[in-house]
Amino acid sequence: MLTASSNSAQSHWNLHPSMTSGDTKSSRPSSEELSHENLVEIDSMCMQAIASGDRAALSSIVLRWQNRLINFFYRSTSNRSDAEDLAQETFVELYKSAERYNPQNNFRTFLFTIARRRLIDSYRKKSRRPLTYIDPTDFAMQQQSEELSQTSEIEEAFQIALTELPENHRNAILMRQQQELTYEEIAHALETTVSSVKTWIHRARQHLRDALQEYRPTDH
Amino acid sequence: MHFKSIAQQTINFKTNHIPMKTTDPRDPLDQKIDQMLADRPIKADERFLANVLEAVEQATPIESVASASWSRRIAIYALPIAAAIALAFTINALWKQPATQADATNLSLIEAKEIFELTANTTELSLYAEDTESADLQILATFDAIFFEIES
Numbered sequence: 001m002l003t004a005s006s007n008s009a010q011s012h013w014n015l016h017p018s019m020t021s022g023d024t025k026s027s028r029p030s031s032e033e034l035s036h037e038n039l040v041e042i043d044s045m046c047m048q049a050i051a052s053g054d055r056a057a058l059s060s061i062v063l064r065w066q067n068r069l070i071n072f073f074y075r076s077t078s079n080r081s082d083a084e085d086l087a088q089e090t091f092v093e094l095y096k097s098a099e100r101y102n103p104q105n106n107f108r109t110f111l112f113t114i115a116r117r118r119l120i121d122s123y124r125k126k127s128r129r130p131l132t133y134i135d136p137t138d139f140a141m142q143q144q145s146e147e148l149s150q151t152s153e154i155e156e157a158f159q160i161a162l163t164e165l166p167e168n169h170r171n172a173i174l175m176r177q178q179q180e181l182t183y184e185e186i187a188h189a190l191e192t193t194v195s196s197v198k199t200w201i202h203r204a205r206q207h208l209r210d211a212l213q214e215y216r217p218t219d220h
Numbered sequence: 221m222h223f224k225s226i227a228q229q230t231i232n233f234k235t236n237h238i239p240m241k242t243t244d245p246r247d248p249l250d251q252k253i254d255q256m257l258a259d260r261p262i263k264a265d266e267r268f269l270a271n272v273l274e275a276v277e278q279a280t281p282i283e284s285v286a287s288a289s290w291s292r293r294i295a296i297y298a299l300p301i302a303a304a305i306a307l308a309f310t311i312n313a314l315w316k317q318p319a320t321q322a323d324a325t326n327l328s329l330i331e332a333k334e335i336f337e338l339t340a341n342t343t344e345l346s347l348y349a350e351d352t353e354s355a356d357l358q359i360l361a362t363f364d365a366i367f368f369e370i371e372s
Binding site: 055058059062063066067068070071074080083084087088089091092095096154155158173174177178205208209212213215216217 | 248249250252253254256257258259260261262263264265268269271272273275276279
């Protein structure tokens, strides 16, 4: 029943990069061809549809945001399973709170505000800082043998350095660099000021730079 | 003053619109950090969407059950609440009823008689008033009679 529902959903809100066509409008462009503004508008429309109980719209949003959200959580938890669980909880929460969504507001801010709260909740539940354990299967690097080990080493150091950051600093730098949110969007999502966000990002970068100093690439 | 406000606006514009430079683009380490930060090494599992929909499905019935139990709870309490309101009205009505009866019984016999006579005389007065010839005298006589009655 769920699969059928999600399939019918995709026919109405078909915007996932892997789906090139199949919408009610045959001339609809793929998501790559859509501008950022168009996607923001579509996400906003999806939220309104979700508020009226449309699971198809939810499927569309999940397909568009799943990788971004999972990777956001992964950088904080260092664990794929936890990251997927948190992403799933975020989407469920998004579905439940769709009625509260104001189309005038920014969807990305709305989504990452929920994501951040989920993350805080998970820390509270576990009563500890994010894991420093790194699942080796998570780093499926494409490089060959020697290069691979070198990459894994710096990746591992990078991941550890990230987990050492204060939560706000890590969220701010990830939202900026990984999720490409604007400073204003980050400030809204983290419930702070733009200047604080800039300071946090600066400090986070400084910490990462210090932690990865020994991996400084050599100029050829 | 004018220049000051322009300067302030310029500062505000710079603060709001020009992102702070935190990366030295020439530094290869900064470039590597940027690259790793932007990287999204994890791809969502194929079952992820189905799992999310399943979780939503599970979360929604719980809510509807919760709202159903809420309405059931209201239905359970509705009857006693209605009965309590009806009882309150009845008690209120009973409270008021003896009071009015008491007022009525508190009238003395003399007062009752006075009221009766006043009514009778007023009626008589209206009958006399119809007769235009002796109206004035009769009215005066009637008033005298009423006055006498009241005084006695």
